[in-house]
Amino acid sequence: MKKRMLCLGMAVAMAASLVACSGSSSSSSSETTAAAVEDTTAAAETETEAAETEAAETEAAAEGEGGTLKLGVIGPFTGAAAAYGLGVRNAVDLAVKEVNAAGGANGIMFEVNAQDDEHDAQKSVNAYNTLKDWGAQMIIGSVTSAPCIAVAAETAVDNMFQITPSGSAVECVANDNVFRVCFSDPDQGAAAAKYIGENKLATKVAIIYDSSTEYSTGIREAFIGEAANQGLEIVADEAFTADNATDFTVQLDKAREGGAELVFLPIYYQEASIILNQANARDFAPIFFGVDGMDGILTVENFDTSLAEGVMLLTPFSATEESSKQFTADYVAAYGEDPNQFSADAYDAVYAIKAAVEQAGITPDMSVSDICEAMKVAMTEISIDGLTGAGMTWNAAGEPDKAPKAAKIENGVYVMQ
Amino acid sequence: MDAKRIRIQNGITYGMVIAFWVVIQIMDKTGNLSSLLKGLLVPLCMYAILAVSLNLTVGILGELSLGHAGFMCLGAFSGAFFTNCMEAAMPSAGLRFFLALILGAVVAGIFGLLIGIPVLRLKGDYLAIVTLAFGEIIKNLINVMYVGRDAAGFHFSNKDAMSLGMDDTGVVIVKGAQGITGTPRAATFTIGILLLLLTLFIVLNLINSRTGRAIMSIRDNRIAAESIGINITKYKLMAFSISAALAGMAGVLYAHSLSTLQATSNNFGYNKSILILVFVVLGGLGNMRGSIIAAVVLTALPEMLRGLNDYRMLIYAIVLIIMTIFNSSPKAIEMRSVLMDKLRHKKAAGKEAA
Helix, strand or coil: CHHHHHHHHHHHHHHHHHHHHCCCCCCCCCCCCHHHHHHHHHHHHHHHHHHHHHHHHHHHHHHCCCCEEEEEEEECCCCCCHHHHHHHHHHHHHHHHHHHHCCCECCEEEEEEEEECCCCHHHHHHHHHHHHHHCCCEEECCCCHHHHHHHHHHHHHHCCEEEECCCCCHHHHCCCCEEECCCCHHHHHHHHHHHHHHCCCCCEEEEEEECCCHHHHHHHHHHHHHHHHCCCEEEEEEEECHHHCCCCHHHHHHHHHCCCCEEEECCCHHHHHHHHHHHHHCCCCCEEEECHHHCCHHHCCCCCHHHHCCCEEECCCCCCCHHHHHHHHHHHHHHCCCCCHHHHHHHHHHHHHHHHHHHHCCCCCCCHHHHHHHHHHHHHHCCEEECCEEEEEECCCCCEECCCCEEEEECCEEEEC | CCHHHHHHHHHHHHHHHHHHHHHHHHHHHCCCCCHHHHHHHHHHHHHHHHHHHHHHHHHHCCCCCCCHHHHHHHHHHHHHHHHHHCCCCCCCHHHHHHHHHHHHHHHHHHHHHHHHHHHCCCCHHHHHHHHHHHHHHHHHHHHCCEEEEECCEEEEECCCCHHHCCCCCCEEEEEHHHCEECCCCCCCHHHHHHHHHHHHHHHHHHHCCHHHHHHHHHHHCHHHHHHCCCCHHHHHHHHHHHHHHHHHHHHHHHHCCCCEECCCHHHHCHHHHHHHHHHHHHHCCCCHHHHHHHHHHHHHHHHHHHHHHHHHHHHHHHHHHHHHHHHHCHHHHHHHHHHHHHHHHHHHHHHHHC
16 A cells, blocks of 8 residues: 555656646646646646746837847756856857847847756757747757757757757758858868878878767868878877776877877867876877867866977867957956857857848747748858858858868967967 | 456556556647657656666566666667668668667667676676676777678778778768767657557566566575576576567667767766666666656656756755655655555544544
């Protein structure tokens, strides 16, 4: 009997959780039968939903003029990838505040709701559905590649406009309703090989990459493909995984044995800082060449930044460059830390949306699908001078067109080459 | 428990699942179903299946397995691989999904059997450690696996996509850490519920059969069971591989509910195995209905706490702790029974008065 009552209690909890899922704040009283609870659930829901729509209408009326356009942000705000998601969330907030303060896009104000996806595809879809319930009309995200692919499949069904600041895997923009601000992984890899080849930095190249992330493997593949065209010789091609990213002595020794003049690191800065440390301890001093994931290496705690002297990286953004000084200052004032390239991508994404909204003459009362159709056309017509590139344009496939920039670390700051 | 009570108990379990389906259908038809809940339905079914299948190993067989996510991973990848390979031969996504479900279950079941032969000689903590390692090995193997197909057939590599050496018509299906993308999302709530009912049917019938009683006798007293001539290895392997096969089926369901599938620690790492174990322990060892309820509540909970923003994972942890204490602390159980008695007393008094 006790057991049955417990089950009943659990069933009530389950029903209650469903109520909460539907965005209702009322908690139904625990009736004796689950069926009764479910009935009240349905009733409570209809009521709250009605109340919500009313509230939304009055809100829109109060805004007057252009109304508000609802932007949903999806990214990892907790967990291992939180730094990227938080960078995006902060930058979107900052950009939206600026846009709204300056009178919005054609008088349309932006409203933002950010949802956490913990860098998980399933959670990302849940976050997207939450935003849909909130009434999102456009999506900025997801921040990381795999969740972005999962969300893109959902937005394609709903035909909702989506722009990802930093989802760099090829498949992220496979659907025509998705655009991105960053370079795709293959583009970055190819651009890096081209840059090394054209500037004659080295001919013998070693690669150390993370075989457990699609980011790293994607860049590496494209790099090797382009390296052949540039006359680069790959003397060592060494992998590590997220589970053993603390000791790189074997990989570094292989690179040295091969006589590498340059070590290409298509990885994130945490691992790169360890590699630089261990290379220094072994008196191995080739040129280290990274991509955008290397950005942030100067902010690693307990890392001797003098080791990063001479490191080169292909990055669309640098906090110290002239064009981003204002943004960096505002960002630091608001959030107390330096922005990273994810922030810069997100900031540009908001301004791209603004430009496209103005170009297409979008109004918030249009349906999600109509907005998407208009945005798809408008995105290919706009050109913006953003933090991650001047004169950025997009093609219909959703890929940005901007010049890759290389930076070199000199005296503890990035110097654009 | 006599046969009649068992039938009633099982009936309640089936009824609960069917009632859940009916309520959701009504909510859907009347437009009361939020997008979030709609998106959560398939994962809810998947976690319920995983919890029930793990409960077979942990609750009925009495062995602690921490490799359940590994079996799920095997099922997910073999199922998704099949669906993507057969796209040209079988245009119907539904049929491919159905066959993928069978294939995923079979592959995971075979691996369960293979792993089980050496592993089930171990007991308790040792078994837990080995299964944990197995789950991690599966995840890492898939992360370095590249499979492609061109006119000449399948190509396999454990280095990268380029070393597959395919001609121009080649398509890379499994891309190492990038996993499998573009699986059609054929999984629906109704299919999920049907699979959950199938799982319950298999597990509940197994428990209440001669085989099930043999399995439980191994759990309760291995030496006594052996002495009356029960083949321990056979029954252990049977329970373990059925559990693995059902987990593989849940994996296929997972793979077909998202367009991207990757073997990350988030999806198929030991954290996932432990999460499933939490469902089982909270729901009650050997209690299938409890497993389903715990899986549903604990999967929906972090999503319904979204309103709390950054605090939601903290609140989730606190709720988990409270639930555990409420469920299993002796004092809490005592308190609950006192409350129940009072309630019953009142009811009885009320009846008498009337």
